[in-house]
Amino acid sequence: MTVAKGDDEATPGIELGVVASEFATVKVTLEQGGSGARLRVEDLRADAVRYLDALELESLVWAPEDWWRRLLDPSLHRWRDAGRGPEIESLPPG
Amino acid sequence: MTTTLGSSRPTPEGLRGLVQPDRVHGSLYTDPAIFAAELERIWYSTWVYVGHVSEIPRPKDYVRKTIGPQQIVMTRDTDGGVHLLQNRCAHRGNLVCEADRGHSGSFRCPYHGWTFSNTGDLLGAPFNQGYGGREGLKELGGLATVPRVGIYRGFVFGSLAAEGPTLEEHLGAAAERLDRLARLSPEGEVELTAGFVQHEVEANWKMLVENETDGYHPQFVHSSIFSISGSSIGDLYSDKSTAVTRALGGGHSENDLAPEFRRLGVPMGWAGTPESKIPDYVAQMRDVYGTETGDEIMINGSPHIMIFPNLFVAEIQLFSIQPLAVNRTVQHVTAIQFKGAPDLNRRLVTQCVGSVGPAGMLLADDAEMYERNQRGVEQLRPEWLDLRRGLGRETTDDDGYTIGTATDETSMRSMWSHYLTLMDPQPATAPQESTVEGAQA
Numbered sequence: 244m245t246v247a248k249g250d251d252e253a254t255p256g257i258e259l260g261v262v263a264s265e266f267a268t269v270k271v272t273l274e275q276g277g278s279g280a281r282l283r284v285e286d287l288r289a290d291a292v293r294y295l296d297a298l299e300l301e302s303l304v305w306a307p308e309d310w311w312r313r314l315l316d317p318s319l320h321r322w323r324d325a326g327r328g329p330e331i332e333s334l335p336p337g
Numbered sequence: 338m339t340t341t342l343g344s345s346r347p348t349p350e351g352l353r354g355l356v357q358p359d360r361v362h363g364s365l366y367t368d369p370a371i372f373a374a375e376l377e378r379i380w381y382s383t384w385v386y387v388g389h390v391s392e393i394p395r396p397k398d399y400v401r402k403t404i405g406p407q408q409i410v411m412t413r414d415t416d417g418g419v420h421l422l423q424n425r426c427a428h429r430g431n432l433v434c435e436a437d438r439g440h441s442g443s444f445r446c447p448y449h450g451w452t453f454s455n456t457g458d459l460l461g462a463p464f465n466q467g468y469g470g471r472e473g474l475k476e477l478g479g480l481a482t483v484p485r486v487g488i489y490r491g492f493v494f495g496s497l498a499a500e501g502p503t504l505e506e507h508l509g510a511a512a513e514r515l516d517r518l519a520r521l522s523p524e525g526e527v528e529l530t531a532g533f534v535q536h537e538v539e540a541n542w543k544m545l546v547e548n549e550t551d552g553y554h555p556q557f558v559h560s561s562i563f564s565i566s567g568s569s570i571g572d573l574y575s576d577k578s579t580a581v582t583r584a585l586g587g588g589h590s591e592n593d594l595a596p597e598f599r600r601l602g603v604p605m606g607w608a609g610t611p612e613s614k615i616p617d618y619v620a621q622m623r624d625v626y627g628t629e630t631g632d633e634i635m636i637n638g639s640p641h642i643m644i645f646p647n648l649f650v651a652e653i654q655l656f657s658i659q660p661l662a663v664n665r666t667v668q669h670v671t672a673i674q675f676k677g678a679p680d681l682n683r684r685l686v687t688q689c690v691g692s693v694g695p696a697g698m699l700l701a702d703d704a705e706m707y708e709r710n711q712r713g714v715e716q717l718r719p720e721w722l723d724l725r726r727g728l729g730r731e732t733t734d735d736d737g738y739t740i741g742t743a744t745d746e747t748s749m750r751s752m753w754s755h756y757l758t759l760m761d762p763q764p765a766t767a768p769q770e771s772t773v774e775g776a777q778a
């Protein structure tokens with residue numbers, strides 16, 4: 244999985260809509276092309292995109308609550324002091 | 338926290354001098370020191386109405402609410418539980434949620450990105466090596482939660498004091514009025530989904546509390562809306578009326594108009610809505626409760642009750658009172674909606690737009706009186722507000738509650754006697770100490 248900046252090659256898609264709150268604004272598009280379907284998720288506030296395939300989406304459905312809590316830690320990814328500590332860290336389970 | 342009374346703080350003896358059985362002193366509405374003491378001993382101590390569960394129907398829904406000047410976020414967790422959080426970042430105190438409502442299971446502070454779950458836990462902070470990594474984060478706090486949350490019939494109350502009477506004890510007889518309200522829904526549930534209008538007035542909050550069950554003023558203040566709408570409600574507030582003003586204890590009071598509605602004997606007569614306009618609703622009520630009970634519920638109608646200190650149910654509309662300063666108060670108003678009653682709900686919204694909407698005629702009349710009253714009591718003399726109306730003709734009803742006629746000031750007198758017990762938590766005979774018990778949290 245990679246985070247792509249901006250639009251890559253145009254793939255025909257069905258724009259499903261924008262999921263927004265006061266904290267985030269994300270556009271979701273269902274794309275059909277190549278050899279299958281994927282979900283295009285774009286952070287409209289930061290101009291960043293991630294593509295999710297069916298198995299990744301299914302894994303999201305089954306991911307435990309604790310995993311989601313860790314995912315929401317800003318230090319886990321976007322705002323991480325990469326050079327100053329363990330590569331991945333977050334609040335411990337629970 | 339223990340607060341020591343400063344020289345400018347109202348002392349218990351001082352307050353007892355200002356609140357007398359048949360009159361109250363004007364400074365109770367104008368003195369900032371008294372207002373500060375009220376926040377501490379009433380608003381931050383007792384149960385205060387915050388919101389309704391129907392405002393956050395799905396997990397991860399949230400809505401901003403208040404307890405007096407305190408900003409609260411009411412949230413629904415993944416398991417359906419309701420939480421009341423203080424809207425103040427644990428880092429440097431920024432307001433975390435800004436939108437009036439939204440759908441988010443976590444909240445990210447816009448200042449430096451600290452991120453909290455909707456139950457208040459700190460999920461993380463950006464660049465956490467500055468705190469010694471994830472281990473260091475454990476030392477940091479989350480969002481403060483309101484120490485006690487209680488729900489009755491979907492009405493969510495919060496108490497900023499960790500200890501005190503239970504919500505059931507606080508509500509007392511008022512609980513039965515909320516039951517009566519909910520029974521007007523064929524599904525037994527009230528919904529507050531019509532949206533809120535905020536009315537701000539330059540007046541002390543107690544002006545509003547007292548006015549809500551003051552049956553003496555409607556014939557004067559509201560004569561224009563009564564005549565334009567052809568409403569006969571005004572006639573219920575007269576010396577001929579069989580309606581009563583009832584002190585329910587705990588500072589709660591009601592104008593019980595049911596005796597008049599029963600005399601009328603028409604289902605939904607209390608709402609001024611003929612059966613023919615809401616046939617689906619009437620049929621469903623009879624279907625669900627049986628014809629006899631259904632008709633009885635629809636004849637008795639909706640309560641008109643002031644639940645101290647801030648929840649006012651006025652038949653078809655609900656008000657939440659929010660004091661901001663000694664002379665500044667906001668009323669959050671919405672049309673009451675009943676689950677499973679779409680045809681009735683549409684009418685209720687229309688009626689509320691006319692009464693309490695931005696151009697509504699009922700609340701605007703009251704608001705004018707609140708502000709004139711506030712300006713009046715700021716004048717030096719005659720110092721006191723009279724409270725003796727009907728004092729000599731009060732009686733006790735079958736349930737042991739004090740009642741007066743529809744226009745008597747029974748409700749105000751009982752509000753003030755409860756006020757005194759909260760503001761002066763020590764019995765008059767007990768030795769005075771220099772701390773305020775009600776402030777300990």
Ligand code: FES
Pocket residue numbers: 426427428429430431446447448449450451
């Ligand atoms: S004040 Fe909220 S993150 Fe700094």
Ligand SMILES: [Fe+2]
Pocket residue numbers: none
């Ligand atoms: Fe700056």
